[in-house]
Amino acid sequence: MSSEAPVVRAVNLVKIYQTGGLPVPAVRGVDLTVEAGEFVAIMGPSGSGKSTLVHMLGGLDTRTSGEIWLDGRRADTLSESGWAVLRREKIGFVFQFFNLVANMTVADNVELPALLGGVSPRQARERREYLLGELGLADRAGASPAQLSGGEQQRVALARALANQPRLLLADEPTGNLDSRNTRDVLRLLGQVHGQGQTIVLVTHDARVASMADRVVSLLDGQIVDDGAIPKSRRRPLGAAGDVVELRS
Amino acid sequence: MRQSLLALLAKEPAHGYELKQALETIFGGAYPSPNIGQIYVTLGRLEKDGYVRSVDVEQANRPNKKVYYITATGREALETWVEEPTEGPRVRDEFFMKLVLAPMTGLSDRMALVNRQRRHYLSLMRDLRELAERTDPANRVALLLIEGAMLHLQADLDWLERCQEDLP
Ligand SMILES: Nc1ncnc2c1ncn2[C@@H]1O[C@H](COP(=O)(O)OP(=O)(O)O)[C@@H](O)[C@H]1O
Numbered sequence: 001m002s003s004e005a006p007v008v009r010a011v012n013l014v015k016i017y018q019t020g021g022l023p024v025p026a027v028r029g030v031d032l033t034v035e036a037g038e039f040v041a042i043m044g045p046s047g048s049g050k051s052t053l054v055h056m057l058g059g060l061d062t063r064t065s066g067e068i069w070l071d072g073r074r075a076d077t078l079s080e081s082g083w084a085v086l087r088r089e090k091i092g093f094v095f096q097f098f099n100l101v102a103n104m105t106v107a108d109n110v111e112l113p114a115l116l117g118g119v120s121p122r123q124a125r126e127r128r129e130y131l132l133g134e135l136g137l138a139d140r141a142g143a144s145p146a147q148l149s150g151g152e153q154q155r156v157a158l159a160r161a162l163a164n165q166p167r168l169l170l171a172d173e174p175t176g177n178l179d180s181r182n183t184r185d186v187l188r189l190l191g192q193v194h195g196q197g198q199t200i201v202l203v204t205h206d207a208r209v210a211s212m213a214d215r216v217v218s219l220l221d222g223q224i225v226d227d228g229a230i231p232k233s234r235r236r237p238l239g240a241a242g243d244v245v246e247l248r249s
Numbered sequence: 250m251r252q253s254l255l256a257l258l259a260k261e262p263a264h265g266y267e268l269k270q271a272l273e274t275i276f277g278g279a280y281p282s283p284n285i286g287q288i289y290v291t292l293g294r295l296e297k298d299g300y301v302r303s304v305d306v307e308q309a310n311r312p313n314k315k316v317y318y319i320t321a322t323g324r325e326a327l328e329t330w331v332e333e334p335t336e337g338p339r340v341r342d343e344f345f346m347k348l349v350l351a352p353m354t355g356l357s358d359r360m361a362l363v364n365r366q367r368r369h370y371l372s373l374m375r376d377l378r379e380l381a382e383r384t385d386p387a388n389r390v391a392l393l394l395i396e397g398a399m400l401h402l403q404a405d406l407d408w409l410e411r412c413q414e415d416l417p
């Protein structure tokens with residue numbers, strides 16, 4: 001492991017929502033470190049605090065207590081505008097509910113973060129063409145988000161989050177609205193960018209997506225109950241002599 | 250395997266090795282490649298039950314080979330098999346037995362069991378994903394078999410989550 005600072009370090013992170021006087025503890029003392037190049041899947045039942053956790057890591061929700069360090073810098077103490085700058089420079093975020101800019105085309109939605117990040121219009125276009133192409137959306141570039149299905153919007157949101165080649169990709173259920181074929185496109189793209197060194201923290205229920213990760217973190221009631229590598233299978237590799245189906249003679 | 254061999258023989262007579270090859274071609278890497286011994290054992294049983302018969306066919310410069318063909322009884326058995334509904338999903342689950350019983354004996358706590366099992370399922374899922382990537386995209390049968398296994402695994406994982414939520 002290299003000596004560079006981890007991309008993410010959360011220390012005793014806590015989030016308590018206050019709704020009508022009643023405190024709702026959503027995240028209860030999470031410690032999490034993600035090294036550069038790691039792919040971490042976050043799993044857990046509905047309401048276990050997954051979205052709250054990644055929103056805090058992306059500065060989209062304030063923490064109640066604890067520390068967040070991104071790329072070696074303290075981030076939880078940043079102002080809203082400080083977070084905005086940090087996000088623009090370092091974080092690609094895929095929301096559970098897309099958040100595309102309604103009055104911009106798909107192409108512009110994807111190119112915008114790259115342009116804001118300072119790359120040339122040509123590079124932004126090339127990156128956009130690559131990402132939309134990989135996700136099977138090349139022919140939707142001129143559409144507006146409202147003309148897209150939920151699954152298409154979700155893939156555009158992923159392309160947008162990756163446009164900038166961010167230091168950290170945070171994604172909340174990025175395949176929640178996809179059928180099996182579109183999920184396969186997303187998996188292939190995630191595999192490609194992870195292979196190129198992209199650091200990924202991703203919330204998912206989908207075991208196919210989670211199985212792409214190096215590590216799985218399980219949340220229950222706002223706490224981490226498991227954090228570790230997905231083991232190499234102990235069985236002989238599936239293949240010519242696969243054993244997906246039980247043999248009965 | 251009895252029924253798949255019967256079905257192949259209903260199409261045309263064949264010898265053991267041809268049956269093995271046909272199963273491999275149709276189901277690809279997703280199906281456990283039966284060894285030739287298993288095939289002959291199964292054919293032997295089918296023959297004893299009167300579902301198939303065999304004839305020795307002479308070959309030039311080689312020992313005779315046994316060619317199997319289906320009988321009328323075999324065809325009836327095959328029809329019954331095709332027409333009756335297939336068993337639904339299992340209800341007895343070995344992991345669930347461990348999950349319920351092991352804590353009572355102090356052998357392991359549930360959280361640890363669930364966590365280990367989740368990682369194991371994800372590791373199996375990775376194997377299936379890689380198998381799907383290696384499989385010829387034109388082999389729909391093999392790919393559907395793999396997808397079916399993936400969906401079962403997803404259901405197992407979802408159930409694991411329910412167990413973790415609801416068992417103290
Ligand atoms: N804005 C909010 N206000 C009040 N409570 C919230 C809010 N967002 C989430 N919660 C509560 O926090 C807990 C965790 O929610 P969430 O992080 O969305 O879980 P998950 O993404 O794992 O389903 C839940 O009990 C949820 O009801």
Ligand SMILES: [Mg+2]
Nearest residue numbers: 050051052096
């Ligand atoms: Mg959520």
